[in-house]
Amino acid sequence: MHKMQKYDFITAGFIYILSIAFIVDSFNIKQPDSRILPRAWAIFLIIFATGLIIQRLRKKDKDPYDFSGSSIAIVLIIMMIFYAGLSYFIGMYITTPIFLFLAMYYLGMKNKIALIVISLGMDLFIFLAFGMVFKVPIPMGVLFG
Numbered sequence: 781m782h783k784m785q786k787y788d789f790i791t792a793g794f795i796y797i798l799s800i801a802f803i804v805d806s807f808n809i810k811q812p813d814s815r816i817l818p819r820a821w822a823i824f825l826i827i828f829a830t831g832l833i834i835q836r837l838r839k840k841d842k843d844p845y846d847f848s849g850s851s852i853a854i855v856l857i858i859m860m861i862f863y864a865g866l867s868y869f870i871g872m873y874i875t876t877p878i879f880l881f882l883a884m885y886y887l888g889m890k891n892k893i894a895l896i897v898i899s900l901g902m903d904l905f906i907f908l909a910f911g912m913v914f915k916v917p918i919p920m921g922v923l924f925g
Contacts, residue, residue, distance in 0.1 A: 787845060788836035795829035798822075852887070859883055871921030877903045 799822040806818045863879040877899035884895055910916040919925070 785836075785845065788832050792829040792832045795825050795832075799825045799829070855886065856883060859886070867919055867921065869921050869923055871924050872919050873903055873907065874921070874924075876906065 802818050802822040802825075806815045806822075809815045809818070859879065859882060863875055866875045866878075880899040880902055881895050884898065889895055906918065911918050
């Protein structure tokens with residue numbers, strides 16, 4: 781008999797804390813109708829977290845988790861942190877293609893032409909869609925803004 785893993789309980793506890801924070805914070809919203817959606821989401825999250833606990837209690841001996849890819853996820857999270865930090869200084873138009881190129885290469889794409897086309901194409905898409913069409917201000921970075 782295996783020791784029951786606690787990952788689902790930790791996840792459910794984290795979801796409970798966030799949900800309660802949403803409910804409590806919804807009292808600060810001045811418009812009564814605007815309080816409905818955050819509270820509804822919080823209630824749904826509480827229901828799903830409870831379902832997660834019930835599912836884990838029913839499957840005591842079965843551990844469906846495989847953490848073999850955790851190192852890949854950790855490296856990508858670190859890359860995203862650097863991406864966000866560099867975006868602050870040199871802007872999204874420079875950091876986005878660099879991040880995409882490196883992330884896709886790290887994940888196994890070795891075709892350099894495809895890496896370049898996708899990275900620059902996404903940058904062009906962001907510029908056209910968000911910058912030109914939707915008029916969303918794109919962070920240019922402290923150095924270039």
